[in-house]
Amino acid sequence: MTVGIREAYRRALDGCAAQVQRVGPGQWRDPTPCSGWDVRTLVNHLVQECLFVPELLSGRSVAEVGDLFEGDLLGDDPVKAFDVAAAAAVRATAPPDVLGRVVRLSFGDVPCEEYLTELFADALIHTWDVATAVGRPVRLDPELVRLCTEWFAGAEADDTQALGEHPGTDPLTRLLAAWGRHG
Template identity: 65%
Template structure:
């Protein structure tokens, strides 16, 4: 990855958050490219991921955290819920030792750096999902697209096997990097 994964993660969350702050009240129930998720459910998912980060990077196991972050985490103030969770997640990623510490996920143990990379990729792809859902500019930061694509080239098979991404979408050979990345995640750009 060309840029520090923590910086990539922060920037992806900043871009996602900028869109969250632009969601008008009437669009919170718009459908998204994520099957079964409307805008509110998508934002809730990212908030949940953000809340998990400090716990897991701090040494707790997925089993210890349990179902703490299930259900509606947005409450009456989705903007505050997102902002607070994003700040905590980024701070946790920058804690000393966070990238080298073993993170105990439900499917196995991974280095903290890998976990933060997964969080970065999730935030980046969901930024596009949110932009599409609310009719905002769908262009992602090209540097983040490049960083994500470089990492995902080695991770895609595992993600596809686990069933956590959609089916690879066909793309013409002259397709831009963002469209290729989104297609690899099962998105139709």
């Protein structure tokens, strides 16, 4: 990545925050492109991911964190919950040695850089999901789309989601199709 993963993750969260902040009071129950999820459920998922970051980067395992972040994490102010959780996640990625750490996930240990890359991709795609759910066109940061596309192309994807199966389309459309979205 030409942009470091910490910066890419921060920028993806910033873009997502901009969309979350624009969700209207009557739009939290609108369906999203994520099957079975409404906007509130999707944002709750993102908050949960963000809240795990400081815990996991401090050396705790998913098992040790347990069900601490289960249930409704949004309360009466979903925007504030997202902003607070995203800021905590970004702060947790700041230490100079963070990328050398190992993150203890439910399926095994992974390098921190890999963990943050997955979080970055999730935040970027879900930015599009939130905007789409509430009927707003969104232009994702082209540099982040390129970085995510490069990462996804290098990751092991099943044949039905391979980026190469969407030739001749712009990078965002190809990336969205690889993630099962139609942009």
